[in-house]
Amino acid sequence: MQRLRKAVFPVAGLGTRFLPATKAMPKEMLPVVDRPLIQHVVDEAREAGIEHFIFVTGRNKGVIEDHFDRQLELEMTLLERQKRAALDVLQRELPEPGSTSFTRQQEPLGLGHAVWCARELIGQEPFALLLPDVLVQHERGCLAQMIDAAAELDERANIVAVEEVPAERIDQYGVVGVGTQKGKTFVITGMVEKPPRERAPSNLILTGRYILQPEILKILATQDRGAGGEIQLTDAMIALSRTQPFYGLKFDGVSFDCGSKIGFLAANVSYALARPDIAPGFRAEIKKILAEINGR
Ligand code: UTP
Secondary structure, eight states, X not given: OOOOOXXXXXXXXXXGXXXXXXXXXXXXXXXXXXXXXXXXXXXXXXXXXXXXXXXXXXXXXXXXHHHTSOOXXXXXXXXXXTOHHHHHHHHHHOOOTTOEEEEEOSSOOOHHHHHHTTHHHHOSSOEEEEOTTEXXXXXXXXXXXXXXXXXXXXXXXXXXXXXXXXXXXXXXXEEEEXXXXXXXXXXXEEEEESOOGXXXXXXXXXXXXXXXXXXXXXXXXXXXXXXXXXXXXXXXXXXXXXXXXXXXXXXXXXXXXXXXHHHHHHHHHHHXXXXXXXXXXXXXXXXXXXXXXXXX
């Protein structure tokens, strides 16, 4: 496959499942340990070799743009107070000048519409799409694993990350049909958005990481509204799968749906316990809380 240079981050949604926290603050800025969700996902893309970061933002999302810019006053203050370690973190994580682009989705008409809003910035090359409210925890990031898998596939391949969910929750997700398998990769024979349990083609769901060919953008341009009155990416992928191959990758790692409260809290616990600087103190706090609750 052509080298993947660009990644799209749709951040224009309303985050209604997280109100009132998301009334004035974007969901994507909620912190998991000490970094906003969007920073975790941008890091995953950067580690996978992505060079251009495209954000599809909306009203009230200006703070995301600020997060990826320098804060000169803050840097000066940290320098004066000799807080070198904090300053290093800020400087290390700053994207290269000119490597970010921001465009707006004027109305949250759905994920498919958000991707289409980035069409001029994507151009005519394959691109990665990462949903910032999904975190995948693993030594090797999910997108890097997908790029590894892409090296074995044909030029026009589209790849989606998939994972198993219990049958009783299958009707909440996009579900894929499974064809010929090779290692962790398989040919996708069909896709369906939120099927009733008895009509789900498998127990494998779309996780929020995609590598897509640019032809998806032409399809999205004329895509009708689908489930929930939104322009659905899955519908456009189904149309594209008639002319281009789609593959699924069962990635290594644990995923967290940080758009839901339980997924977000679980991500915080899991990421904190994986941090050597935080884990010992945090584990002791959790033990204390559990002992307190159990003793009641
Ligand atoms: P979600 O459906 O999880 O986000 O979309 P949401 O709509 O903000 O959340 P709820 O369901 O109301 O709580 C996944 C990602 O796609 C973006 C969201 O910002 C989120 O990061 N998105 C969604 C858009 O950019 N535009 C849209 O129209 C819809």
